[in-house]
Amino acid sequence: MKLLTHNMLTSKCLKGVLVGYPLKIEVQDLRICEVNCNLDFLIRVIPRIDYPVLYTAMETLGYANDLPSEKPEDYQTNEEFLKKLHHALFEIEIINGNLLCPETGRKFPINDGIPNMLLNEDET
Amino acid sequence: MPNRPEHLGPPELFYNDVEAVKYTNNSRIIDIQMRMSERAFELLLLPKDKVCLLLDIGCGSGLSGSVLENKGHYWLGIDISSAMLNIGVHRKIIGDTMLVDMGQGMPFKTASFDGAISISALQWLCNIDNNKYVLRKRLDIFFSTLFATLSRSARAVFQFYPENDDQINIITTAATRAGFFGGIMIDFPNSKSAKKVFLVIMTSTSMISPEYSRKDHVITKTLTTRKRTNKTMITKLRKNRILEKKERNRRKGKFVKTDSKYSGRKRKNQF
Ligand SMILES: C[S@@+](CC[C@H](N)C(=O)[O-])C[C@H]1O[C@@H](n2cnc3c(N)ncnc32)[C@H](O)[C@@H]1O
Numbered sequence: 387m388k389l390l391t392h393n394m395l396t397s398k399c400l401k402g403v404l405v406g407y408p409l410k411i412e413v414q415d416l417r418i419c420e421v422n423c424n425l426d427f428l429i430r431v432i433p434r435i436d437y438p439v440l441y442t443a444m445e446t447l448g449y450a451n452d453l454p455s456e457k458p459e460d461y462q463t464n465e466e467f468l469k470k471l472h473h474a475l476f477e478i479e480i481i482n483g484n485l486l487c488p489e490t491g492r493k494f495p496i497n498d499g500i501p502n503m504l505l506n507e508d509e510t
Numbered sequence: 511m512p513n514r515p516e517h518l519g520p521p522e523l524f525y526n527d528v529e530a531v532k533y534t535n536n537s538r539i540i541d542i543q544m545r546m547s548e549r550a551f552e553l554l555l556l557p558k559d560k561v562c563l564l565l566d567i568g569c570g571s572g573l574s575g576s577v578l579e580n581k582g583h584y585w586l587g588i589d590i591s592s593a594m595l596n597i598g599v600h601r602k603i604i605g606d607t608m609l610v611d612m613g614q615g616m617p618f619k620t621a622s623f624d625g626a627i628s629i630s631a632l633q634w635l636c637n638i639d640n641n642k643y644v645l646r647k648r649l650d651i652f653f654s655t656l657f658a659t660l661s662r663s664a665r666a667v668f669q670f671y672p673e674n675d676d677q678i679n680i681i682t683t684a685a686t687r688a689g690f691f692g693g694i695m696i697d698f699p700n701s702k703s704a705k706k707v708f709l710v711i712m713t714s715t716s717m718i719s720p721e722y723s724r725k726d727h728v729i730t731k732t733l734t735t736r737k738r739t740n741k742t743m744i745t746k747l748r749k750n751r752i753l754e755k756k757e758r759n760r761r762k763g764k765f766v767k768t769d770s771k772y773s774g775r776k777r778k779n780q781f
Binding site: 387388390391394395396397398399406407421424426427430431434436498499500501502503504505510 | 560561562563584586588590592595596599604606607608609610611614615616617618619621622651655
């Protein structure tokens with residue numbers, strides 16, 4: 387699971403959960419894999435990214451130094467920043483670990499890179 | 511689909527490791543899925559010059575998603591079968607996939623996606639224990655959370671295998687209840703083997719009237735919007751408004767005629 391996905395995921399489908407965002411991360415295995423950078427797309431998704439959530443996720447994974455804590459004002463043209471952002475969103479993959487609902491603590495396991503968001507019947 | 515696999519059991523059991531491999535390596539299946547995905551993509555009417563973030567619902571092993579990828583877009587996929595998703599991971603698809611039961615809702619924050627496709631998955635949602643109440647609830651949860659997770663001028667295109675007209679009705683009504691506009695579109699309606707049914711829905715009306723580029727299709731049914739104003743309701747609204755106004759004037763001490771059952775009614779035409 388890439389951090390772009392983490393930035394979109396919520397646990398609001400759980401009964402009684404209002405926002406369910408952001409999900410906390412517990413990591414067991416990480417992998418870095420190079421992905422071609424698509425600048426157009428990157429710039430287009432920035433407004434949809436919750437930047438503080440992305441930064442906190444990087445911190446949790448131990449990569450706080452690889453991303454500025456705040457989004458620069460010239461983010462659309464700042465190449466150095468865009469490179470770092472691309473790396474953070476697309477190149478770091480959580481292979482095994484857990485996602486945790488911020489309101490209930492419910493664990494969603496990540497196995498082989500695939501988060502399991504299935505709910506039990508009594509949770510919907 | 512001669513014998514409907516949805517009748518054989520729940521999808522997460524039907525698409526087990528064996529079936530998932532068979533499915534993904536069958537060249538006939540690959541060919542059909544790709545062609546339907548291409549068509550669904552066409553019907554999404556995405557802006558030509560923009561790379562989009564798309565959702566593939568019931569993405570399976572990623573055949574449909576790979577079409578989105580080939581068109582230069584980025585996608586996330588959800589599916590209820592871990593066997594299908596595992597094959598996808600090993601085929602190195604770009605998008606991330608997640609185990610999600612669409613009947614439990616879309617686990618994404620609002621306005622995340624520019625569009626969604628779903629190829630040969632929606633009919634599965636209609637086959638749970640034949641319990642009408644559960645079915646309606648799951649469809650409602652699915653469509654309302656999908657609506658929320660799409661951007662404000664997005665489309666979702668579903669190719670599916672409806673079992674009968676009743677099922678089409680149940681699905682389109684649920685989509686309408688969730689706020690979607692759009693309808694059912696059928697390619698090659700007169701051919702038994704080539705006929706393909708699509709549900710094309712959108713989050714805003716401004717995008718209705720697409721230029722469907724093919725000759726061999728019919729649009730059978732357009733979703734009607736929910737707010738139908740009926741006559742008695744209009745009369746009631748008008749009456750309430752008048753009664754309120756009279757009440758206000760009465761409080762101000764003005765002379766007001768007494769209320770009666772005729773208040774707010776239209777006068778009969780005299781001529
Ligand atoms: C015929 S396959 C199509 C897969 C892929 N879209 C393709 O074109 O190759 C149908 C898929 O729908 C999935 N599915 C069925 N019910 C589902 C549900 N409730 N939620 C999510 N996925 C579901 C199945 O697991 C299966 O992978």
